Amino acid sequence: MLDTRISRRATLMGAGAVAAWLASPARALLQTAGRLEVPAFVDSLIARMTLEEKAGQLSLMASAWGGGIAAALNPPSNSNFPQQVDEARKGQLTGVFNGNGARMARIMQNAAMKESRMKIPLIFAADIIHGHRTIFPVPLAEVASFEPELARRTAEVAAFEASGAGIDWNFSPMVDVARDQRWGRGVEGGGEDPLLGSLFAAARVQGFQGANFKSNEHFLACVKHFAAYGAAESGMDYNTVDLSERTLREVYLKPYKAGFDAGALSAMASFNELSGIPATGNHWLMTEVLRGEWGFQGFVVSDYTGDEEMIKHGYAKDGRDAAKLAFLAGVDMSMQSGLYRQHLPDLVRSGEVPQQLLDTSVRRVLAMKAMLGLFEDPFRRIDEKREASRSMLPRSRAIARESGRKSIVMLKNDGDLLPLPRSGKKIALIGPFASGQHDLVGPWVVYGTDEKAVDLATGVRGAIADKNSLIIAEGSKVDQPIPGGIDQAVAAAQQADIVVLAIGESQGMSGEAQSRADIVVPKPQQELAEAVAKVGKPVVVVLKNGRALALEGAVANAPAILVTWFLGTETGNSIADVLFGAYGPSGRLPSSFPRLAGQQPYYYAHKPTGRPNPDPKLEDYKARFRGITNTSLYPFGHGLTYGKIEYSGFTISSPSIGMNGEIEVTATIANRGQRAAEEVVQLYIHDRVASITRPVREMKGFKKIKLEPGQSEVVRFTLRPADLQFYGVANKPVVEPGTFDVWIAPSAEAEGVHGTFDLTA
Structure with missing residues (x-):
């Protein structure tokens, strides 16, 4: 049927038509949106609650007794654990996140269930971004597999381990489309393409949640960051986002919608403003689109102090105003700022926030706790023996190894240098990532450690016949030279038949607040690569990276290049499997590698403009930068x-x-x-x-x-x-x-x- 309001030739079609899965086995991952089931007892509970207790159910805090490196990632405002337990007794919080395992959860849940007035169970949340104890490749790497089913399986293992440690709710998947590789948080997402990102969003939701919310082997997923966090100007984290509604809908909203259609019943608001209005206070986004158009029935949580940050944005005048704006926009739960429990009761008493609206948000949260089985058994996921028995099982590590090798992308293999022979050749393994228990698991890991991961040297030794044929030289640090390091590396290369150059980014260079202005191999490593290349031996570059990089000089010119990202617990074994041919490389780039860093943002699905430059010619007065065509060095989807x-x-x-x-x-x-x-x-x-x-x-x-x-x-x-x-x-x-x-x-x-x-x- 023609719609003349749009154009004489435009034909309206169904809004749900996204053809991403039509040619993929992952088609079955997408289903109808999740339904929130509200038991009858929830309304009777709400009727008995004070305004302060209701505000408490909408207040989530960082655990005062944090797990792993949680305090460094999300510092708690209160590190007094006994005081936080007392807050649970008083009904002042709905739960905590990134806590210290089952023992911590048991102490807090006991306080809530035995000593609080309402006996409402706490919910325990965490950032399980790419694994709990067994760490899988960073999400961007796993997307390079082009196997959504693999992501569902690794998410399922992560849920199995973490739910055994008392965790009910996971702040993942992060599904933000990232088209500027300077942005550090692209490492957590699905790359530059909304189609691929949508499939992986759906797969991870289903892996985390399973078929039954009450299962003690699964937990609630949280789709984040809503919305368009990955479109931050200049790729700078937390920066302004200013998009047309068309681009927002065509590109950035699709993976969120796929996650909700796969059954996710929680969402996290993003830090950024969107066309002048912070997402945390954006009624159009949170209520009109998310609930009105999409029919989302779950609850929305702010990001860490996201409501309070509207003051710095210049959108809210103080904490009270920020709480009011966020809540009326449609953000049900406040994370970490404490603004809801401070101000919502008075906002309701003054009539500025309708009590009916408050009750609706509380109903969503309590209904979700009921769906998770917490009212039936508040300790269903809290078991210290089970926590230990699920940690890093052989089958979990096997899936980590499989996922790691499927995430590796071979950019180049001139002269069929790869795979390397297992015997008969001396190999010089050179670079800051050649050996050692560091930079293995990658960014955004709360509970896993490098100490339990396999480094590259160990993986290579396990693959070659003669362990003495391996020579190791560090050469340089990640971003600092080592006195005599290059000389040592050159000497190692001279003794070897083949050089494996393990260079790239540290895990601290990617993730939240880790945007890079110049996305190149750090200077000391580039100088190392130039010196080693002059020796004249065949060089295999093994890149460690959390984003697409602009490769140059000896790195770009090496005859063989593997993109290995951050592969997690089985890093060394996964890379060795591909290096020596036990497994053929099958990954493809989820993000385009630019010719120069200054091309950012660069993505394959760009517009032609009125003056496209015909590749490979360089023509004047065409859409390109000086000296290069408007194409990538290695495009999205590339891999040998x-x-x-x-x-x-x-x-x-x-x-x-x-x-x-x-x-x-x-x-x-x-x-x-x-x-x-x-x-x-x-x-x-x-x-x-x-x-x-x-x-x-x-x-x-x-x-x-x-x-x-x-x-x-x-x-x-x-x-x-x-x-x-x-x-x-x-x-x-x-x-x-x-x-x-x-x-x-x-x-x-x-x-x-x-x-x-x-x-x-």
Whole structure:
């Protein structure tokens, strides 16, 4: 049906049509939005509660008795644990986060259930971003696997371990789309593509929550940070976000929606302002979109002091005003600031906050506690013996190793330098990440440690036949030279047949508040790489990184490059599996590697502009920076295998498609090499002419296939009109007739095989 309010040729389609999963086994991950079940006893509880007790149920605090490095990540405002236990007795808090395991939880829950007036159980939360005790690859790395089902499995293991330690609620998944690699928190998310991010958001929610909220092997997921935190200006953490509503809806909102559709019943507001209004006080975002349009039934929690920070934003005049603005916007629960328990009772008494609204938020929180089984058994996840018995089991470590090797991306392999031989060659392992129990688990780990992780040297020793054929030299620190370090590294390279250069970022360079202005290999390591390259031995660069990097000089020119991110507990074993060919590299880049750091933000799905520069030529007065084309060094979706992959035989079932039809596009993918390979076959489209200009390419599906040497497979994708939709002039989803390019390709900038079709009215 034509909608003339948008354009004469625009056809409205269903808003839920996102074709990401149409060509992926992960399609089953997305389901209808989660439903909040409210038991009858909840309203009777609310009727008996004082305003102060209600405000307490909407107040979450950092644990005074923190676990692991929790105090460094989220400092508690009160480190007096007996005093915090007393707050539980008085009904002044709904729960705590990042506490010190089952013992801590038992003490606090006893106080709430035996000594408080209302006997309402506490909820225990934590940041289990990529593992509890067994640490998996950082989320960005795991997205490089292009296997959402793998993410569901690792999330399930994380929930199994953490729920055994008394944790009911997890502040994950972080699903923010990140298109500026300077931003440090991109390491926690799903990369630059909303399609891929949506699938991984859904997978992680289902892995964390399972099929039964009351299971003591699962916990509640929290989709964060709502919304568009990853669009911070200049990639600087906490910075302003100013987006058109169209870009917000087409790109940034999709992964959140996927997480909620997968059943998540909690959301976390983001720190950033959004077009002039802080997200924590944004009624349009929290109430009109999240609850009104999307039908979200769960509860919203602020980020750490996010409500209080509206004062510094210049949006709230004081703490009382901040509490009022956040609560009326739709943020049900305040984290850490204490503003709700300080001010909500008086705000209700004064009539500035309706009591009915307060009761609604309390009802959501109590209903969720009931769904988690806490009213039936407040100690269902609190068991010190079970906590120890679930920690770092062999099967958990096996999944960590599998996930690690599937996350590795091979950018380059000139002359088939990789895989390395297991015997007969001397290997110099050089660089600050060559050995040692540091920078292994990655950022945002509360409970796991580097001390229980496998370093690269250990993994390599386990893979080679002659342990004495390995020479190790540090060469430099991460961002500081070592006196004589380069000389030592050069001497090691001279003795070796092959150099493995382990360089990159420390885990402290990524994560919250760790934005980088210049996303390059730190200078001392670059100088190390230049010196080692001059020796003339074959060099394999093993990058440790939490973001896409701008590679240069000897690093960019090395014959082989592996992107290994931060792989967690089984780091060394996972890398060695790929280095020596026990497992072929199968990861693909979830974020584009720029040619120069100054290209940021760079992402594949950019607009052509009116003056596109034809790659590889450099033309004057075209859309590019001086000296380079407007393309990446290594694009989204790029990654090589140990096979030799060829794309051919493009077919399309029809030259045109009607508004109720569908077409099938196919390509033949062949492995002409001598080794088995896994290829990620990607589907892209481009709408040539539209009422709103469209990106040069958009991914609409992918399939990961295994090919033995000499084997080929016909890969099929189905496209429907709903897959071609975008947000039109009125910010509503539309599909318009026209001509579309379609590619089946190995990356967002590769030609692969290509065709066209027409969509007719």
